[in-house]
Amino acid sequence: MSRPSLYIGLDSSTQSLSAVVIEVHGEERRVVLQTSILFDEVLPQYGTRHGVLPQTDPAVAVSSPLMWAEALDVMMERLAHSGLDLGRIAAISGSAQQHGSVYLNASAGARLERLDSTRPLVDSVAPMLSRPVAPVWLDSSTSAECQQIAAAVGGQRTLATHTGSRAFERFTAAQIRRFHLMDPEGYAGTDRVHLVSSFLASLLIGRHSPLDPGDGSGMNLMDIASHEWWQPAVDAAAPGLHAKLPSIVPAHAVVGTVSAFWQDRYGLPPAKVVVWSGDNPCSLVGVGLVREGRIAISLGTSDTVFGLMNDPRVDAAGVGHVFGAPTGDFMGLTCFSNGSLARERVRDAYGMTWSDFARALALTPPGNEGRIMLPWFEPEITPFVARPGVRRFGISPDDAAGNVRAVVEAQSMAMALHSRWMSVEVDTIHATGGAAANPGILQVIADVFGADVWRFDVTNSAALGAALRALHADHLHHNDPIEWDDIVSRFVRPLDTIPITPDPRCNEIYRSLTNVYTACERQALSIG
Numbered sequence: 001m002s003r004p005s006l007y008i009g010l011d012s013s014t015q016s017l018s019a020v021v022i023e024v025h026g027e028e029r030r031v032v033l034q035t036s037i038l039f040d041e042v043l044p045q046y047g048t049r050h051g052v053l054p055q056t057d058p059a060v061a062v063s064s065p066l067m068w069a070e071a072l073d074v075m076m077e078r079l080a081h082s083g084l085d086l087g088r089i090a091a092i093s094g095s096a097q098q099h100g101s102v103y104l105n106a107s108a109g110a111r112l113e114r115l116d117s118t119r120p121l122v123d124s125v126a127p128m129l130s131r132p133v134a135p136v137w138l139d140s141s142t143s144a145e146c147q148q149i150a151a152a153v154g155g156q157r158t159l160a161t162h163t164g165s166r167a168f169e170r171f172t173a174a175q176i177r178r179f180h181l182m183d184p185e186g187y188a189g190t191d192r193v194h195l196v197s198s199f200l201a202s203l204l205i206g207r208h209s210p211l212d213p214g215d216g217s218g219m220n221l222m223d224i225a226s227h228e229w230w231q232p233a234v235d236a237a238a239p240g241l242h243a244k245l246p247s248i249v250p251a252h253a254v255v256g257t258v259s260a261f262w263q264d265r266y267g268l269p270p271a272k273v274v275v276w277s278g279d280n281p282c283s284l285v286g287v288g289l290v291r292e293g294r295i296a297i298s299l300g301t302s303d304t305v306f307g308l309m310n311d312p313r314v315d316a317a318g319v320g321h322v323f324g325a326p327t328g329d330f331m332g333l334t335c336f337s338n339g340s341l342a343r344e345r346v347r348d349a350y351g352m353t354w355s356d357f358a359r360a361l362a363l364t365p366p367g368n369e370g371r372i373m374l375p376w377f378e379p380e381i382t383p384f385v386a387r388p389g390v391r392r393f394g395i396s397p398d399d400a401a402g403n404v405r406a407v408v409e410a411q412s413m414a415m416a417l418h419s420r421w422m423s424v425e426v427d428t429i430h431a432t433g434g435a436a437a438n439p440g441i442l443q444v445i446a447d448v449f450g451a452d453v454w455r456f457d458v459t460n461s462a463a464l465g466a467a468l469r470a471l472h473a474d475h476l477h478h479n480d481p482i483e484w485d486d487i488v489s490r491f492v493r494p495l496d497t498i499p500i501t502p503d504p505r506c507n508e509i510y511r512s513l514t515n516v517y518t519a520c521e522r523q524a525l526s527i528g
């Protein structure tokens with residue numbers, strides 16, 4: 001019988017680098033290792049808070065590419081000492097926070113080829129950077145650049161039709177444009193603009209890596225249908241940008257092998273490296289969504305609602321995004337920045353634990369007697385709110401339990417309202433992320449959507465998705481394809497035997513309350 005193979009999925013998220021290792025032995029497939037490195041704790045010398053470098057301007061969010069590189073070095077050392085038989089690694093792939101960009105100078109190509117395995121990785125990477133920091137998805141400082149790009153290509157609708165999204169502050173095009181405008185010399189000294197995903201893949205293979213359509217569609221630069229750079233948007237972003245962009249390859253492409261640096265430093269084999277992707281496309285397969293009809297709600301640092309779509313139905317003027325999916329289909333996604341963050345702010349304001357928070361939900365009536373909160377503690381992505389501020393309609397800040405219910409109901413109604421554009425008939429929701437541990441929150445979501453909610457134990461859904469992509473691509477490579485349904489069914493199973501089901505009476509209450517919520521949102525946005 002053949003030896004079992006190992007597949008590694010890495011995920012460089014906002015706050016941590018995680019790895020999930022799966023073992024495949026014939027029909028037997030299982031997760032054999034999960035491990036995470038929290039940036040703030042393990043690499044405090046970079047001075048990040050929640051993975052982001054402190055700034056005086058709340059609209060600016062940048063992080064450190066060197067910190068991500070060092071985390072990769074630490075992770076590989078950890079894997080090398082994990083007891084795994086490294087010689088059995090068949091393929092590695094990865095996932096990374098979307099939209100973030102890393103700027104490398106013209107020496108990077110040659111330097112990637114001769115990374116010095118006797119020294120820490122960062123020593124070789126530092127001289128490659130043409131910009132010491134990387135803007136990340138929490139940045140909202142580029143509204144002017146978004147307007148300029150949209151105007152140059154003929155409007156937001158045209159941009160959305162081609163690239164899958166209207167111009168968004170955190171998307172890479174606007175970030176590149178801002179760098180070009182603020183630091184023309186730095187931009188001129190940039191030879192390659194990588195996404196976080198393609199940057200880390202480059203460090204693994206020892207040369208510039210391409211990127212995949214899933215992460216490419218988070219840039220406002222790629223034509224969502226042809227998977228090629230859309231020249232009008234590229235021209236609108238910054239001069240000479242086309243030559244600085246990586247190439248785009250299918251999500252199952254093998255982009256190289258683990259380079260000599262890693263072989264010499266940690267004894268890794270020259271295993272295949274499958275192109276990395278964004279964390280949302282990876283999570284799509286990591287939570288088992290390989291067909292249209294179900295959606296996932298991820299309750300993490302941010303909240304996201306996403307689902308597979310057979311066709312690229314774009315939200316022409318609105319809030320949603322269409323990305324490429326690892327299966328070759330499409331995915332729709334709406335992102336809310338005030339996710340766990342807002343829930344934590346309410347919890348902490350009343351000195352509660354998560355159990356108190358759950359109790360407060362249980363003690364208050366669904367619909368909260370018609371009272372509404374707009375929980376914009378930080379700048380919000382959906383709907384776009386530049387200047388944060390919490391708005392309360394009919395609810396006193398002194399009412400602890402009422403405020404708990406209000407934040408959860410507002411978030412659930414916003415998720416339902418702002419994912420309608422996907423036109424997916426939702427009867428089943430896969431819930432993931434830290435806050436999915438809270439059944440009270442999931443009950444409100446079930447009632448608002450009128451759908452069954454299943455909990456999945458996928459704290460590492462993006463890393464798992466990356467490992468599954470490595471498995472899928474390796475089999476394709478050997479002309480032995482495995483169906484996506486077959487791949488996910490072995491790894492992605494609900495935590496419970498029965499779902500959280502909607503109460504029809506509560507669903508009725510939320511149908512009318514969502515109209516009230518919509519009016520409150522409109523009023524707040526028009527006042528500013």
Ligand code: ADP
Pocket residue numbers: 013015299300301302340341343344354432433434435436437438459
């Ligand atoms: P990330 O986006 O960083 O991967 P996670 O999915 O790990 O985030 O979620 C972490 C968040 O989960 C924490 O910030 C915390 O607010 C939230 N959380 C953890 N346990 C609970 C709970 N019982 N109820 C509500 N939220 C919770």
Ligand code: XUL
Pocket residue numbers: 013014096097098099137170218278279280302304335
């Ligand atoms: C999606 C988005 C976030 C990041 C988080 O558009 O900005 O989900 O990918 O890592």
